Amino acid sequence: MLKLDSVSKVYRVGAFGGRELKAVSDVSFEVGEGEVVSLIGESGSGKSTLGRMILRLASISGGRITLDGRDITSIKDRKEYYRQVQGVFQDPFSCYNPVFRADRVFAMIKEQYFPQAGADEWRKRVEGALESVRLDPGNVLGKYPHQLSGGQLQRMLIARAVLLDIRLLVADEIISMLDASTRIDVLNLLADLRARGLGILFVTHDLSLGNYVSDRTVVLRHGKIVEMGRTDLVFGNPAHPYTRSLLASVPRLHAKWTDAVPEDVPCAFHEAPQESRTRPGLAEVEGDHFVACAGCGASKIKENA
Ligand SMILES: Nc1ncnc2c1ncn2[C@@H]1O[C@H](COP(=O)(O)OP(=O)(O)OP(=O)(O)O)[C@@H](O)[C@H]1O
Helix, strand or coil: CEEEEEEEEEEEECHHHCEEEEEEEEEEEEECCCCEEEEECCCCCCHHHHHHHHCCCCCCCEEEEEECCEEHHHCCCHHHHHCCEEEECCCHHHHCCCCCCCCHHHHHHHHHHCCCCCHHHHHHHHHHHHHHCCCCHHHHCCCCHHHCCHHHHHHHHHHHHHHHCCCEEEEECCCCCCCHHHHHHHHHHHHHHHHCCCEEEEEECCHHHHHHHCCEEEEEECCEEEEEEEHHHHHHCCCCHHHHHHHHHCCCCCCCCCCCCCCCCCCHHHHCCHHHCCECCEEEEECCEEECCCCCCHHHHHHHC
């Protein structure tokens, strides 16, 4: 369904945009139907930039993003694209205008996508979508954003996506602002949606959430993929020192992920046979488990030989 091929993003920064900042470099991965892929990395690793490029909120500097083989930038009718792909973000409050009732988000969908739907039919559809995200329509319809909790507002945004019957959801840190019990509700909700065939890109810096929710995991560092593959393989048998340091630092509150201690172990990328390098910059260490060079310097040694 969604495929990223060597995607890069360069921002122009500094006075008059005179400097370049490479936020994403050569990132390739796929999200299939009914698949949850988590995109994990520390702050500044390029996760949101990737999400924004997929949602066409940021331009793509290099590479291609395709949906069913179609370059997303060639889909001129953005409405057609957003009918299939939607995003939900960390702060649900910022997605609502405080002067309007929260359910205005549904009215806007009707105006744009279903203008012919009759009032009764539409109300039933909205109620159905709310029930599917485990909200009681009677409790939330007609209320202003400040009268609803963060979890309710977040679920209403997911209901909006359900109403559109989208195929791919970019969920960017959607539960970091929710309390523990609401978190589990939203995670279970994502599992239900996945069972109905929705593909989900779950952007998070929280490893345990990624492990809980996803089929496949992509670990990003400084805008590059360091490791990716089936979640049980990446978490069960991490091959890159960075992933290992991430996993090791989970129980240590406030430990910085970059505090990785260099390891005196062979680099999995350079240990892997040449024929396992089926993807640029990555070697397949086992079925559906890929790793990048640990920064061991072997490539430089080769170049200089
Ligand atoms: N609009 C922008 N202009 C210039 N630089 C940007 C812009 N947006 C992001 N960046 C930079 O790009 C890099 C990647 O940022 P991004 O927000 O994608 O990271 P992230 O992994 O999502 O971080 P976080 O988890 O903190 O949201 C960072 O160095 C950031 O400062």
